[in-house]
Amino acid sequence: MNKVILVAHGQLAHEMKRSAEMIFGELSDFQSVEFLKEEGLDSIQQKISQAMTDETADYLVLADLFCGTPYNASCAVAMKNTQQTIEVVSGMSLPLVLEAASMLQGNNLSSIVKHITSVAGDTVKSFSEQLIEEEEDF
Numbered sequence: 001m002n003k004v005i006l007v008a009h010g011q012l013a014h015e016m017k018r019s020a021e022m023i024f025g026e027l028s029d030f031q032s033v034e035f036l037k038e039e040g041l042d043s044i045q046q047k048i049s050q051a052m053t054d055e056t057a058d059y060l061v062l063a064d065l066f067c068g069t070p071y072n073a074s075c076a077v078a079m080k081n082t083q084q085t086i087e088v089v090s091g092m093s094l095p096l097v098l099e100a101a102s103m104l105q106g107n108n109l110s111s112i113v114k115h116i117t118s119v120a121g122d123t124v125k126s127f128s129e130q131l132i133e134e135e136e137d138f
Contacts, residue, residue, distance in 0.1 A: 002104050002112065003057045006092060007033040007048060007074055008064035013092075020097045027101055035070045044073040052077075058085040058109040060100060066090035087113045095123035 004027075006013040013032035021027050031051045035044045052059055061078070063071035071090045078086040087109050089096075096116050103112045 001057045002109055003059050004030045004100055005033060005051050005059060005061045007061060007070040009035050012064055016097055019094055024098055024101050029104055041069055041073050045076055048074055048077045060109060061088045062092040063090045064092050085109055089113060091120060093123055
């Protein structure tokens, strides 16, 4: 069974889950962890560990920024819990959260990670560049 933990600065993770649920419906296998200004690395590690309530589940942790405190704390939790499968991916965005949600059931965690990292570049678009590409197609 796969589960997802969204972790980010401020309220971003909670709001990301709420936004994804507006589009996808209830995401019962998703949890969100906030990182507040007054907290440190140890407290966010503890929150992430507490969110991993199912010891039999594999966990995908989507963090907002590469090498930010939520990401670093997630990596520390993954390294401490070698008995569990925990994958940490940075660059959380609504499109990637929705991609993970659509693949959560029936796929192994490594397939999900491979897919969301491969489509990450496709989720960022520039209107002017898209317009130029479309004009070149005509």
